[in-house]
Amino acid sequence: MSSSPRIVVTDWDQDSLAEEEAVAASRGMELVRADCRTEEDVIRAAEGARGILVQYAPVTRRVLEALPGLKAVGRYGVGVDNVDVDAATSLGVAVCNVPDYGTEDVSDHAIALTMALARGVAALDRAMRSGDYSLAPAQPLHRLSGRVFGVAGLGLIGAATARKARGLGYSTIGFDPLHSPGTVSPDGTPVVTFDELVRRADVLSLHVPLNGHTRHLINADVLAKMKPGAVVINTCRGGVVDTDALVEALESGSIRGAGLDVFEEEPLPSASRLLGLENVVLTPHAAWYSEESQEELKRRTAENVMDVAAGQTPRNIVNPEVLA
Template structure:
């Protein structure tokens, strides 16, 4: 029984290897694996895969069958895996949906506050020994601002809770909340259009699907409150980057806090790099010492549990009927 890590940008994999060895499972990693790693001859014969950014297409699955039984994705999103193809071929797909809930929520709040308080500009002023606060305006106090949470799953719920604790008025929206619901877990529920139109900060927590790809586009940005802030710690493809740049450049948006982008890492010539009130981080929201350990351990354990016929609570495919 062999499990292969196709690609990984972490600086170590001793946690995964330790889990595999304790289970008596053969372990290998492609240290040079990339987006096309699934077609690497070294992967052939693997019964389980752990993937980070590699594209697992129908072609890859067919190449790795009949041995391939299960694919484990580092993290929550499974948009790099063709789920329909996996289901058609009887390949199980697992993820780790809740490993970084608090870490991502912490990061979303940190980005929101950094943009709202314009900390990069204030830092620059302090380093230049100037107190010209007018150049950092506007800055508003949290208790007079509305914080909108778009996507009210585990992470969205944690963000809403943290924002409420900071004094924001919080409102939420999620397609899974039944129509007509006005309150969920103590938070005001509004329509997507109302959330965009009335929130000073909009924090995005939806998965990337065909329905959510570029859901934040020119039209949606035009609906937003003038001077609002966008925070995205979900998936880069949910936001149309070009539209976002236009909205910030025009002054429609006050700024943005982005941990995820459509192209990662960010290209050297990206116009986002020249926007002063856009705060960027390199897809790091998931990271904390605690979440890092859990991500690595549980991704490997999920794959092995499926291979050994044990119950696994984090199965994405086969889908529940």
């Protein structure tokens, strides 16, 4: 039986673990792949493990308490909403993420969704394929210059998105609880209140984590305050938007459209009302992806967990107090 530290990949929706295996080999650690969906799956697969790499599997207090030898949890991505960070901290388990791996990729995707709506690309494509060669499916369109691009969340991705939007001709405004209204963020975005952001934005692009403060941040009351011609872009977390309220706003025409990469339930159910709306552009949680970002995400997630397993300080840790 191997005496090497055991690291378990609880779940990952890609075929290859080449990057993780290379990191494990360089550290003299054993890497094991599992296919976990439930708490019971994680407990069973990770018994005796020093660390786990997790994508969507639940890492709850129950899971953590059942794995007394666990030293680190590494989340593939920026958000850690499927990990009970408070429980991990109380039990001395490091929680790691990769907060900056997809900055360019996600911001690129937010802009791509924006442009697909702003220029009617998806609607015109669908119409042409059905034999309609008119502009009617996309009308009215407006030039970008003079339009307002609002960013909720001025972290790395939000700041990059604002920068790219300005390059296209939009004027930008942003909201972030860490920045005072009336100031200008380091990337050059004027900071406003959330209410002003919602009222002024022609494009409202969301770049916030999912937590108790942001769940259903975009709800019926917020949508009712938006311009009738506004669009919502969501590339952060599905739970930030109240899906039912958004569908109602889109169906009623109280807002013009939405570009969505993330959903409250993923994969998006085949019965979702979103699928029947012509004024929505949908992508399957793809904003993070490029060949470069995927390689970086996989490698750095493994490095973080294996650093902790080896008694070292990782590059990224959500709860650094556990290593103090």
